Amino acid sequence: MASSQPAAAGSPVAFIGAAFAFVLTMIGTTMPTPLYPIYQQQFGFSQLTITIIFAVYAAGVMGALLLTGRWSDQLGRRPMLFAGLAASALSDLVFWHAGGLGMILVGRVLSGISAGIFTGTATVAVMELVPEAWKRAGPLVATAANMGGLGLGPMLAGVLVVAFPMPLILPYVVHLALVVLAVLCLWRAPETVERPARIRLSVQRLGVPEGVRGIFIPAAIAAFAGFMVCGFATSVTPAFLGKELGHHNPALIGFVAGLLFIASTAGQILQGRLPAARRLPIGCGILLIGVLSIAWGIGAKTLTGFIIGPVVAGIGQGIAFRAGLGAIAAASPSAQKASVVSTFFVVAYMAISLPVIGIGVVASFISLQLTGLLFALLVALLCCVALGLLLRPSRRQRLESP
Structure with missing residues (x-):
């Protein structure tokens, strides 16, 4: 009852x-x-x-x-x-x-x-x-x-x-x-x-079945890279704009920090218009271009890179994240779908926190500019790894949506 x-x-x-x-x-x-x-x-x-x-x-x-x-x-x-x-x-x-x-x-x-x-x-x-x-x-x-x-x-x-x-x-x-x-x-x-008559509360289990790992690994790497940029946008961007570029206006800081998420929304909407098997690789590629644009903004100390970069990276992050989540959910057995999706989200949110702490630690020893460039290089490397895995013929076939 x-x-x-x-x-x-x-x-x-x-x-x-x-x-x-x-x-x-x-x-x-x-x-x-x-x-x-x-x-x-x-x-x-x-x-x-x-x-x-x-x-x-x-x-x-x-x-x-x-x-x-x-x-x-x-x-x-x-x-x-x-x-x-x-x-x-x-x-x-x-x-x-x-x-x-x-x-x-x-x-x-x-x-x-x-x-x-x-x-x-x-x-x-x-x-x-x-x-x-x-x-x-x-x-x-x-x-x-x-x-x-x-x-x-x-x-x-x-x-x-x-x-x-x-x-x-x-x-x-x-x-x-x-x-x-x-x-x-x-x-x-x-x-x-x-609501069931007898309520049973439990902790969400994590896990990735062996048959899902072929698509989970590159999708999770792409999500990790994308959420690293999200963490960067909301935690470190104010310091870069103020200390490196000399922009201290809070409205400008808020605008630049929010751009990536607005662009991600557009990317997630856009991904439905792309060929199913190419959504995740395309998202990774666009994310890579956006990260390189952010690196240019850091290296050249130009606000233009901090505006163009987050927009492009956000679109790529949105495409890759939604495409990866959809591919993982489609490949997962019904009984394990919730645990696999939860694992995917945990990987994503780990990317928001751990690398950002690393930025803070490294910036204590070297300049914030060099730290930002190293961060961008790491994200770009992850995008390349994900692209390399996704472009293998055996894995491309798994990206077809049902």
């Missing part, structure tokens, strides 16, 4: 409300990006400290994905979404009153938890709530809400810092108000799953 009944079909209002709540939550996870230089000035943080602050966010995301990834199937979508909004609101409150490193780290972990819950639960909820007439738009809306929100976060915070006083308070107050709005959007949304 079920304790709740699922909705038969979504209404336009519920669908739009859920997607809007998804956007608002993801905005909060990247809002601190243009504020990092201000934190550095106020608290005397080193670049390594800033990268660690960012990395604990990824730890929160991975923890939430693994721990709560399957809970919405048992508890329902709405309770988990409200839990994600609660974590987001707590993050805002902690940042609002942060007086040092400890509270900032707590705020980032809470922000990561909110993102981890929404990445898994809201993606499914949005696709379940889509009206019958809009079915084909469901996955694209979920993708745009996720990556678009990540891109809008630094842009919104940068504008608020430039236009209004209290730069380390106002962005979080504004986002807290947006979270309240998101609660209202979800309040009347119907439940889309039937």
Whole structure:
């Protein structure tokens, strides 16, 4: 006997409300990006400290994905979404009153938890709530809400810092108000799953069956490279723009940091128009060009490279990520699909955190410019490895979508 009944079909209002709540939550996870230089000035943080602050966010995301990834199937979508909004609101409150490193780290972990819950639960909820007439738009809306929100976060915070006083308070107050709005959007949304009579909560298992490894390895390498660039955009870009290029305007920093995610959204939408067997290699190739453009921006100390590079890299990252995820899901047995996809996401979020910490460590010994060039070289190398694996005839055949 079920304790709740699922909705038969979504209404336009519920669908739009859920997607809007998804956007608002993801905005909060990247809002601190243009504020990092201000934190550095106020608290005397080193670049390594800033990268660690960012990395604990990824730890929160991975923890939430693994721990709560399957809970919405048992508890329902709405309770988990409200839990994600609660974590987001707590993050805002902690940042609002942060007086040092400890509270900032707590705020980032809470922000990561909110993102981890929404990445898994809201993606499914949005696709379940889509009206019958809009079915084909469901996955694209979920993708745009996720990556678009990540891109809008630094842009919104940068504008608020430039236009209004209290730069380390106002962005979080504004986002807290947006979270309240998101609660209202979800309040009347119907439940889309039937809760079992006996609830069993479990941790998401990781694993890659032997038959899936042929496509998983190059797809995971490409995702790792793409998410390394995402981590770079939201944690290290402010330092490069300020220290190396002399651009300290928070609005400009937020714009540049958000470009990659907006471009990734466009890339994920674009990938459906490409031949199925060539999507992943094309994405890797475009990502490679974008990374080389970023390297040019670092080496030549030109803002143009920091604008063109993230746009191109973002398009490539979006194409490669969605194509790789689709190929892996199609190749995985039904009983192991969830664990394989979760493993893929964990690899991606490890790429956001660990390499960025490496940048902070290396930058303590050599110049930030040389560190950035070495980083770009590593990402370019990973793209080349992935391309080499994908262009083997035996693996190209596996990229055909069903």
